[in-house]
Amino acid sequence: MLELASVTAGYEPRRPVFRGASLTVAPGEAVGLLGPSGCGKSTLARVAALLHRPDAGRLVLDGTEVTAWRHRAPRALRTAVGVVFQQPRTAADPRLTLADLIAEPLRATGRKGEAADRVAELAPAVGLTPELLTRRPHAVSDGQLQRACLARALSLRPRWLVCDEMTAMLDASTTAALVAAVETYREQTGAGLLAVGHDRVLLNRWCDRTVEWRDCLPAEGPPGR
Numbered sequence: 293m294l295e296l297a298s299v300t301a302g303y304e305p306r307r308p309v310f311r312g313a314s315l316t317v318a319p320g321e322a323v324g325l326l327g328p329s330g331c332g333k334s335t336l337a338r339v340a341a342l343l344h345r346p347d348a349g350r351l352v353l354d355g356t357e358v359t360a361w362r363h364r365a366p367r368a369l370r371t372a373v374g375v376v377f378q379q380p381r382t383a384a385d386p387r388l389t390l391a392d393l394i395a396e397p398l399r400a401t402g403r404k405g406e407a408a409d410r411v412a413e414l415a416p417a418v419g420l421t422p423e424l425l426t427r428r429p430h431a432v433s434d435g436q437l438q439r440a441c442l443a444r445a446l447s448l449r450p451r452w453l454v455c456d457e458m459t460a461m462l463d464a465s466t467t468a469a470l471v472a473a474v475e476t477y478r479e480q481t482g483a484g485l486l487a488v489g490h491d492r493v494l495l496n497r498w499c500d501r502t503v504e505w506r507d508c509l510p511a512e513g514p515p516g517r
Contacts, residue, residue, distance in 0.1 A: 293316060293317070293318055293319065293352065293353075293354065293355070294316065294317040294340065294351075294352075294353055294354075294373075294452050294484055294486065295315075295316045295317075295350070295351070295352040296313060296314055296315045296316070296336065296339065296340060296349065296350075296351055297314050297349055297350045297351075297352070298312045298313075298314055298348065298349040298350070298510075299312070299313045299314070299336065299339055299346045299348070299349030299350070299351070300312060300313075300346060300347045300348040300349055301313075301332070301335050301336070301339055301344060301345075301346040301347055301349075302335070302347065303335075308347055309332040309335050310331070310332035310335070310336070310509065311348075311509075311510070312349070312509060312510040313332070313336055313349075313508045313509055314349075314508055315336070315340075315486075315503060315508050317452070317484045317485070317486050318484060319451070319482060319483075319484050320478065320482045320483070320484060321484050321485070321500050321501075322478065322484070322485040322487065322498060322499040322500045322501075323484075323485065323486055323487070323499055323500065323501055323502075323503060324487045324488075324489065324495030324496070324498065324499035324501070324502035324503065325337075325486060325487070325488045325489070325495075325502075325503055325505065325508070326489065326490070326492055326495055326502055326503065326504055326505065327490075327504065327505025327506070328490075328505070329490070331505045332505070333456075333488045333505055334378075334456050334457070334488060336488075336508070337375070337454050337456040337486065337488045338456075339351060340373065340452075340454050340486055341373050341375040341454045342358060342361050342362065342365045342369060342370055342373060343361065343362060343375070344361065345361040345362075353369055353372055353373070353452070354372065354451065356369065367401065371397075371401060371448045371450065372450055372451045372452055373450055373451075373452045373453070373454060374445035374446055374447075374448065374450035374452070374453045374454070375445055375453075375454045375455075375456070376438070376441055376442050376445045376453070376454070376455045376456065376458045377441070377456050377457075377458075378456055378457035378458065378460045380429075380434060380437040380438040380440075380441045381429060381434070381437065383441055384429045384437060384440070384441060385429075386428060386429050386430060387428070388428065388429075389425060389426055389427060389428055390420060390424055390425045390426075390427060390428075390429075390432065390436075390437070390440040391411050391415075391425040391426065393429075393440050393441070393444055394410070394411045394414055394415070394425075394440055394443040394444045394447055395407035395408075395410065395411050395447065396444060396447075397444060397447045397448050398410060398447055398448065401448065410447055411425065411443075411447075414443040414446060414447060415443065417443070417446075417473055417476065417477075418439040418440070418442050418443045418469070418470070418473045419439055419469050419473070420436065420439050420440060420443070424436055434461070434462065435462050435463065435466035438458065438459075438462060438466070438470065439466075439469070439470065439473075442458070442470055442473060442474070446477055449481065450483060451481070451482075451483050451484065452483060452484045452485075452486070453474065453477070453478075453483055453484070453485050453486070454485075454486045454488075455474065455485065455486070455487045455488065456488045457488060457489055457490070458470060458487070458489075459471070459489070459491075459494070460489070460490075467494070471494075471498055475498075485499070487499055
């Protein structure tokens with residue numbers, strides 16, 4: 293189970309983006325989180341991905357409560373969650389080829405020997421040709437780069453996947469291909485999915501259930517600004 297319980301988080305002291313948000317994702321379940329821009333969805337997604345320490349509340353992964361975030365979190369927990377961001381160009385090192393980008397988590401966790409085989413396995417799964425793998429981010433489209441970012445998120449075989457507006461501003465065919473790649477991975481591994489977005493139609497079709505942001509908050513609602 294991925295459980296966010298009464299989470300309060302923000303980026304300024306004493307000025308949280310939201311207070312008391314709660315959400316659960318069961319193993320193998322796809323949950324869509326729907327809400328307006330600026331409400332805090334992406335911040336909650338970053339907490340779920342162990343990238344942002346909350347001010348209060350709990351994150352529990354597979355029965356283990358997370359007590360440290362980012363590089364301080366135990367490797368077993370960090371590698372349990374893969375994440376895909378909305379903007380691939382800010383999430384990708386411009387110096388790396390797409391092949392190196394996909395292999396980056398494997399090399400960072402001491403599994404360099406697996407990198408070539410894993411890249412060869414993931415590239416066709418996300419629709420990347422061998423020729424594209426030799427290019428750097430500036431030489432590919434946003435959609436092609438997002439395919440590589442998805443492959444990178446899957447490279448360590450995470451048990452949980454967090455997709456934060458993964459398909460925003462992409463064309464319909466690329467959106468369909470990315471969603472299909474995620475669904476294939478989930479079918480093969482039983483991974484759970486938290487998909488954050490604005491597109492109600494897409495989330496309703498993609499996910500087992502869709503949660504409105506306001507339903508994650510306690511009765512008093514979001515904090516005043």
